[in-house]
Amino acid sequence: MRREEEFVELRPLLFSIAYRILGSVSEAEDAVQETWLRYEASPTQPVSVKAFLSATVSRIAIDVLRSARVRREVYAGRWFPEPLLADPYEDPERSAELADSLSTAALLLLERLSPLERAVFVLREVFGFGFAEVASAVGRSEAACRQLVVRARRHMDAGRARFETDHRERNELAGRFFDAFREGDVDGLRELLAADVQMVADSGGKAPQWGNGVFGAGNVARTLAAIVAPFARIGGVVEPHEVNGQPGAIFRDRDGKVVNTLTLDILDGQVQAIRAVINPDKLGHLGPVADTWTIVREANQARRRTD
Structure with a gap:
């Protein structure tokens, strides 16, 4: 029961990460469910449950996105993310980053990034994970992740839409x-x-x-x-x-x-x-x-x- 309680507590964060990587509510929910199955089956208890689950859902989402991008290349007409009425995850210290990254315009910009760039950008720039945690999540060195973030940030800043702040x-x-x-x-x-x-x-x-x-x-x-x-x-x-x-x-x-x-x-x-x-x-x-x-x-x- 302890694992289930920990997972339920972190589920909003996991969904929010997966949704921003995938742009799909249904695929994000599937990624979160797969994360739970892997956590439940893990023979050892991780030192940091948050880090373990965040890394797991990120890796799953990256794999799903790679196959999803092939489907989106032959998608009929314009592709938009699945509409989300409310973000289940709240963090007062990162409210601006969370709100900005949820807009359709921002999610469409994220579509221009590679799956790896997208995941690294979401984890670092949106949710504020340290580079060590990001590197562990995506299986790259910290130096490589820093380069990925710089490249992703450049793409995002070049096309970032502005919105009414009031x-x-x-x-x-x-x-x-x-x-x-x-x-x-x-x-x-x-x-x-x-x-x-x-x-x-x-x-x-x-x-x-x-x-x-x-x-x-x-x-x-x-x-x-x-x-x-x-x-x-x-x-x-x-x-x-x-x-x-x-x-x-x-x-x-x-x-x-x-x-x-x-x-x-x-x-x-x-x-x-x-x-x-x-x-x-x-x-x-x-x-x-x-x-x-x-x-x-x-x-x-x-x-x-x-x-």
Whole structure:
């Protein structure tokens, strides 16, 4: 029972490490479960349980990521991480690093790193592990890990997105955005969008999406407004929610099933990017998932009846 209690206490940390390395809730949960099986089967008790479990979940996640990257190379359309509503791990001393690394934009930057660079960056820069612990976790020397961190940090800093740091202002603007969306207010939406805003979706080829994306304030505002009426006709509900540490929402059908998630990147009082995850394979951890093709068909039928 002692081992189980130790593992349960550290489980939030292990999941948070695995999720940032993998960008997948389901794969992170599997990595954590495999970590428990290896810990349970270990004949000896490690000196530091935290170090042992963190190293184990990191190695498992690296192996999973290597095979996952092959699949992502042939992924249909844009690939986004699976949406996470709340990070189970909290550390007041590293709250800024944890929050920044959870955003979709940061996770997409991490995708550009090699699996080893990604793991080393996450362990060192996000969770503050010492280089000795990082080296032990990934099976490299401390000197090699220092070089990996420098290289990874350079890549991350070059493309790092900036976000509104005032959460009150950020959330107030997000509230106005979703109010304008529900009302189908094109002008109201347009004034909240940056001129070069982009709206993109991850459907994985398994759900309708907006082609390669919608770009520019006018186009995005009109596209969003056009969604409102058909979505309302089939009893759809927009449920504002923080997603990956950023303002967003869960879209549900009349039965409460998840249609998609939406996240907003906000900076300088404007929405800079809108990202939707529509791929049903990435939404199951949020609850029962709706059939988006059926929703589109029902919405079109409802529109024809009212025309």
